[in-house]
Amino acid sequence: MPWDLIATDFNGEETINFGPRQESGIALYQVETLATISSSDKDQLIPCTTVTVLGELACIAVQEHLALFKDCQRIASIGLDGVIDCIEWSSDGSMLMVGDSTGKLSLLDTDTGDILFSFKVVPEGCSLKTFKRILFSTKSNDTTDLVVLAGNGQMLVLTGITQDLFSAECLIISLHFFSGLVVSNMKENCSFVEGKLIQTRADHFHTEGVSDVVCFDDKIVTLGCGDIAIGVWVIEDGQLVLEDEIPNYVFNDAGIVEGRVSSDGKHLFVLTDNHELLLLNTSTMTALHSWSDIKVEQFHLQDMKLVLLTVGEGKTTNLMVQSLPSWETIYNLKLHQPSTLASCPTSQETLFLAECSPSEEDKQSYSVRLRCLTETNPETRLYRILHKNKFEEAEEFAKLYRLDTELVHKVKANYLLDQLSPWNNNSEEKVQAMSTQFTNCLAYVKDDLHVAEICMRAALSSLKATQKLLDYSKERLLKVSTNKVLILRKRKTASFTFKVI
Numbered sequence: 050m051p052w053d054l055i056a057t058d059f060n061g062e063e064t065i066n067f068g069p070r071q072e073s074g075i076a077l078y079q080v081e082t083l084a085t086i087s088s089s090d091k092d093q094l095i096p097c098t099t100v101t102v103l104g105e106l107a108c109i110a111v112q113e114h115l116a117l118f119k120d121c122q123r124i125a126s127i128g129l130d131g132v133i134d135c136i137e138w139s140s141d142g143s144m145l146m147v148g149d150s151t152g153k154l155s156l157l158d159t160d161t162g163d164i165l166f167s168f169k170v171v172p173e174g175c176s177l178k179t180f181k182r183i184l185f186s187t188k189s190n191d192t193t194d195l196v197v198l199a200g201n202g203q204m205l206v207l208t209g210i211t212q213d214l215f216s217a218e219c220l221i222i223s224l225h226f227f228s229g230l231v232v233s234n235m236k237e238n239c240s241f242v243e244g245k246l247i248q249t250r251a252d253h254f255h256t257e258g259v260s261d262v263v264c265f266d267d268k269i270v271t272l273g274c275g276d277i278a279i280g281v282w283v284i285e286d287g288q289l290v291l292e293d294e295i296p297n298y299v300f301n302d303a304g305i306v307e308g309r310v311s312s313d314g315k316h317l318f319v320l321t322d323n324h325e326l327l328l329l330n331t332s333t334m335t336a337l338h339s340w341s342d343i344k345v346e347q348f349h350l351q352d353m354k355l356v357l358l359t360v361g362e363g364k365t366t367n368l369m370v371q372s373l374p375s376w377e378t379i380y381n382l383k384l385h386q387p388s389t390l391a392s393c394p395t396s397q398e399t400l401f402l403a404e405c406s407p408s409e410e411d412k413q414s415y416s417v418r419l420r421c422l423t424e425t426n427p428e429t430r431l432y433r434i435l436h437k438n439k440f441e442e443a444e445e446f447a448k449l450y451r452l453d454t455e456l457v458h459k460v461k462a463n464y465l466l467d468q469l470s471p472w473n474n475n476s477e478e479k480v481q482a483m484s485t486q487f488t489n490c491l492a493y494v495k496d497d498l499h500v501a502e503i504c505m506r507a508a509l510s511s512l513k514a515t516q517k518l519l520d521y522s523k524e525r526l527l528k529v530s531t532n533k534v535l536i537l538r539k540r541k542t543a544s545f546t547f548k549v550i
Contacts, residue, residue, distance in 0.1 A: 051128055052096060052111040052417070054087045062437075067418070074380035076370060077430050078400075078422045083121050086111050087416040095415055098403045100391035103138040106159065107391070108145060109403055109419045110136055115147065117162060118419075125162025129155065134180040134200075137392070140187050146195070148180030154197065171199040186264035196269060198262045202252020204271065206289065208245050249289040254280050260306040265314040265331060268292070272319060274304025279319070279334060295334050300327070309350050312395045320345055324360055338376070343369070350395045354379075361386040368402070382422070399423045427452055435460045455494055462490040462503055469509050484514065488521075497525050 059066045063081055070080055086109065088096075096112045107118040110133035117125040131150035138145055144165070145157040155167040171179060182198040195207040251259045255273030263270050269282040269289070279295035297304060303321035310317055310331065317329040326340040326348060344360035355376075357369040366388055370380040384404050391401035400422040405415050425433075427450040434443040440461045447454045465487040469480065491500050504522035509515045 052086050052088045052114045053126060053128065054089060055116055055123060055126065056085045056087075057083065057123055071383040072381060074370070074378065076379040077425050077427060078370075078380055078382070079425045079430065079433065080382070080420060080422050082418050082420050083107070083118060084109070084116065084123065084419045085416050086114075086116065086419070088112075095387060095405055096417065097132050097134075098387075098389050098405065098417055099133060099136055100389055100401055100403045100419065101136045101138060102391045102393035102397060102399075102401045103142045104397070106138065106142045107401060107419070108136050108138075109417070110147070111403075111417050113149070117145070117159065119159075121421075124160075127157065127162050127164070131179075134178050135183040137183040137185060140185055140193060146183050146185075148183050148197070150179045152179055154180075154183070170197060170205065171201055171203055181260060182262050184262070184264065186269075188267075194264070196262055196264060198251070198259060198271070202250050202255070202259050204249050204251045204259070204262065204269075204289070206247045206269065206284070208247065208284065245287065247284065247287060247289050249282075251280065254291060254294065257304065260304070261308050263308045263310050263317070265310045265317075270308065270317070272305035272308045274306075274322060278303070278305045281334075293334070307347070309348065309395075311350060312352075318348065318350065318355075320348060326357070347390045349390045349393070349400070351397065351400060352395060356390060356400060358384075358388060358390055364407075370400075431456075438464055440464075455496070458490045458493040459496075459499060462487060462494065465490065466503060466507055469507075471508065484509075491521070501526055 059082060064070070067082055072078070072080075098109070098111050100107070100109045102108075105120050107121075109116055109118075112132050113130065114126065114128050115133055115136065116123055117127075129147065129149050130153070133147060133149050135148040136145060138159075143159055145159055147155045147157060148170075149155070151169075152171040153167050153169050156165045157163065158165055178200045180197065181200055182196070184196050186194045186196060188194065192208075193210045195205075195210060197205040197207075199205075251262075251271045251273070254275075254277045255271060256275030256277075257273070258275065259271055259273040261272040263272070267283060269284075271280040271282065272278070273280075274297065276296060277294045278297040278300050280291055281293040282289050283292045284290070300321055303323050303325070305319045306322050307320040308317060315331055316337070317331050317334075319327050319329060321327065324344040324346065326343070326345045327336050328338040329336055340357075343357065345357050346360050346366065347358040349356040351370075353373045355371045355373055357371065359367045359369060361367060361384075364386050366384050366386040368380075368382040368384055368388070369378050371378050384402075385406040387405050389403045391403070393401065402420055402422075404418045404420055406418060407415060427446075431443060431446055431450075431452055434446060435457065440457060443457045443460075444454055446452070447457055465483050468475070469483055469487065475483070491503070494500055501522045504518050507515055507518050509518065
């Protein structure tokens, strides 16, 4: 059964809908669930999930089904023939390349969700995962290379793709190198783009399998297991040539399963199959730092931060955010296992992830949550808490971060005043309790003019209560006037004494 039951718009009630978060650290993150994805088949267990994000665009694939989001709003849902292994945005976000378990690559139009074309690249079922990585590598001459790494060790590079491929309103791509090309949704007056295809077998060097591929400068770096852990490739005379290789004994016979390049291209982060994260220099491929004390499951680079998913205990995993280059852990969040970090540019400010969680109705079935984490400051976090009318939590938060607690009492006083309106039909006991809270709030507010404004617009359940409130406001204003008169008299007396002397 397809995973096409998508729920969105939770009215910002994250805690109410999904329970409290178990988080810690000096950094503050606003966590929101954009969507939940589930299957109508209650016997479905943990699905294959992948996520990719580019700016305001997000795509999550669960089994054979994918959903596109723009500005946190769902714009399209598409079902494919096989389980989706890899998804990757074009450089401008107008197209989405998808690889599934049938061995096909499909190019989707972001705006419409239409499949522009699809073609078979590798045999179906050649490995546990048909596609390991799809990426677009932009060159200095404004051309782009499409790099595809298949699970069977085959690597395809389509070079010299121009920007017209991603900006043309109508599109046909001639890839006569691929057999069994199937083009759909063909339109008249379409642009014609032809690239040059180069292919090789990376598994001849990574004898126990190829896991990932990254690009920087004019180099293509394959990561895997076996005799060679890292292979550095360059294109010479239209062919892929292995320029350098790093044997696995350099990493204590461990294989490399994942890699990411820093935005400046000078550093390569790699994850070994024994869950150790290493930082390498891209020019020499020597290790600069290791995270041997943390067992890492996945990782992501985010500007000057490193995001880690650690190997969890039981059914949970831990998300850690470390600041660079101090490696200080500034945030921790406990998640259900398995969870998947989104693939996105290092400049992406908002962090996205997919979290598989057991269904509340049936612990044997799972749903997938698409969640985003946005770093925020204490003031913004306080406003969000106040917006949800959680005044006790807001007061504790304000005291913790030394913020203005008077703001909490002002907002609470306004809220209580609205609740005390006679049109709300509250019981006498409830009115009495809220009236006491309201009076206590006003006592904490030092701004007398603000208190006067609140009291003057009050419409309480009875004329007596309203009059009592106005009298309270009058007393406070009289005290203010009296204090001002005393201050003026003291100033005049001091001035007179000075002149006499």
